[in-house]
Amino acid sequence: MKRDVIPKETIKRMSLYLRCLNMFLDSGRENISSKDLADVLKVNASKIRKDLSYFGEFGTRGRGYDVRRLSGEIRSILHLDGDLKIVLIGVGNLGSALISYPKFGEQGFNIVAAFDKDPRKIGKRKNGILIQDLRFLKQEIKKKKIRVAILAVPTEEAQVMGEFLERAGIRAILNFAPCQLSVENKIKVAYVDLAMELGRLSYHVKNYN
Amino acid sequence: MKRDVIPKETIKRMSLYLRCLNMFLDSGRENISSKDLADVLKVNASKIRKDLSYFGEFGTRGRGYDVRRLSGEIRSILHLDGDLKIVLIGVGNLGSALISYPKFGEQGFNIVAAFDKDPRKIGKRKNGILIQDLRFLKQEIKKKKIRVAILAVPTEEAQVMGEFLERAGIRAILNFAPCQLSVENKIKVAYVDLAMELGRLSYHVKNYN
DNA sequence: GTCTGTGAACGCATTCACAGCA
DNA sequence: TGCTGTGAATGCGTTCACAGAC
Numbered sequence: 001m002k003r004d005v006i007p008k009e010t011i012k013r014m015s016l017y018l019r020c021l022n023m024f025l026d027s028g029r030e031n032i033s034s035k036d037l038a039d040v041l042k043v044n045a046s047k048i049r050k051d052l053s054y055f056g057e058f059g060t061r062g063r064g065y066d067v068r069r070l071s072g073e074i075r076s077i078l079h080l081d082g083d084l085k086i087v088l089i090g091v092g093n094l095g096s097a098l099i100s101y102p103k104f105g106e107q108g109f110n111i112v113a114a115f116d117k118d119p120r121k122i123g124k125r126k127n128g129i130l131i132q133d134l135r136f137l138k139q140e141i142k143k144k145k146i147r148v149a150i151l152a153v154p155t156e157e158a159q160v161m162g163e164f165l166e167r168a169g170i171r172a173i174l175n176f177a178p179c180q181l182s183v184e185n186k187i188k189v190a191y192v193d194l195a196m197e198l199g200r201l202s203y204h205v206k207n208y209n
Numbered sequence: 210m211k212r213d214v215i216p217k218e219t220i221k222r223m224s225l226y227l228r229c230l231n232m233f234l235d236s237g238r239e240n241i242s243s244k245d246l247a248d249v250l251k252v253n254a255s256k257i258r259k260d261l262s263y264f265g266e267f268g269t270r271g272r273g274y275d276v277r278r279l280s281g282e283i284r285s286i287l288h289l290d291g292d293l294k295i296v297l298i299g300v301g302n303l304g305s306a307l308i309s310y311p312k313f314g315e316q317g318f319n320i321v322a323a324f325d326k327d328p329r330k331i332g333k334r335k336n337g338i339l340i341q342d343l344r345f346l347k348q349e350i351k352k353k354k355i356r357v358a359i360l361a362v363p364t365e366e367a368q369v370m371g372e373f374l375e376r377a378g379i380r381a382i383l384n385f386a387p388c389q390l391s392v393e394n395k396i397k398v399a400y401v402d403l404a405m406e407l408g409r410l411s412y413h414v415k416n417y418n
Numbered sequence: 419g420t421c422t423g424t425g426a427a428c429g430c431a432t433t434c435a436c437a438g439c440a
Numbered sequence: 441t442g443c444t445g446t447g448a449a450t451g452c453g454t455t456c457a458c459a460g461a462c
Contacts, residue, residue, distance in 0.1 A: 015408030079415035093306035172410035199224035201381035204397040206288035
């Protein structure tokens with residue numbers, strides 16, 4: 001299939017499929033149909049087939065997909081075959097939680113550097129990671145070839161830090177601050193917006209039947 | 210306008226609008242046009258007008274929207290006019306970060322109870338909130354009339370806890386564990402899936418031009 | 419003239435339905 | 441027969457464009 005326009009929703013679901021496949025892999029399953037995956041993830045089976053077809057033909061008609069092979073293919077598609085190196089900006093409560101999150105490593109993500117502007121934190125370690133002065137951000141990013149940042153600073157500081165990351169050559173930012181980041185638009189920004197999700201839930205609770 | 214089918218994306222954006230309006234309110238702004246909002250949020254102005262029109266006619270032609278009025282309307286739509294009471298399940302690193310997150314209160318969310326299964330944590334306090342034994346979950350939820358839960362437990366425990374919350378009468382769950390929750394489908398579940406977001410960012414970094 | 423509210427047009431994503439391969 | 445891969449049909453959300461209120 002032609003690969004030109006891949007829906008952004010498809011990209012997101014690839015992570016879902018990967019996690020699910022790895023689960024089946026751990027349980028010793030060798031082969032799996034789109035229906036099997038669909039049942040676990042509670043989605044439509046043809047959606048899964050179409051999603052995968054954007055990237056190639058990974059299945060066998062009548063048989064389904066080889067779990068190990070497909071897992072590898074998706075890891076490669078998402079560029080998670082090597083570990084994804086991440087820099088953490090802001091080691092407050094949230095940042096500390098993220099740095100200690102055991103699931104990150106398992107899923108191929110790796111926080112390899114951490115920065116904070118609080119002098120009392122600089123020089124200390126969290127989960128083995130040295131907390132550094134922001135002065136050294138750029139050189140550390142260059143040295144370790146880091147492309148992705150997690151931004152876990154207070155809202156007021158997010159924009160400044162975003163620009164800082166831009167100048168340091170970061171290409172993607174996961175922003176936990178509830179604000180729109182203005183950075184040059186080849187930098188991809190993803191938002192984790194808890195207030196938005198809670199607002200949505202609140203709305204649904206109100207209109208609960 | 211007829212209110213029958215409100216797009217789920219619209220509901221999500223209402224939180225965004227609310228936050229933005231409150232910002233303008235703080236800065237003393239009294240009136241605002243859909244264009245002004247659109248510029249700040251970097252979206253299409255008619256999208257904002259259409260979103261709002263699902264819930265009523267809040268603007269004045271030629272003038273725009275009254276900031277205070279619209280903020281109030283949206284709070285009421287999302288049912289955030291009183292505080293939204295939330296129970297936190299799992300007071301590990303992430304749960305602790307959430308319980309201490311100062312922005313929650315400002316935005317009308319309030320964690321009013323916390324539970325953990327670890328006996329060493331039970332009886333202690335975090336940010337003034339007593340960590341309780343899960344045995345008391347149901348009665349606490351009834352007593353405080355809590356409808357929304359944040360689930361911040363290890364993946365292995367998420368499903369069991371989800372069912373527990375279901376039996377306790379919870380109506381909406383914000384789930385941080387990277388797994389699909391099976392609960393009766395009138396319970397609304399929102400997912401915060403960091404691996405998914407990071408996977409997406411990793412994909413875009415790979416295909417960076 | 420300004421800016422809202424909204425049908426109509428458009429475009430993107432999902433689902434259907436089936437041809438084709440094992 | 442079983443299951444994939446994919447055009448075609450559908451559904452949903454966004455954007456356009458403009459009538460109508462101020």
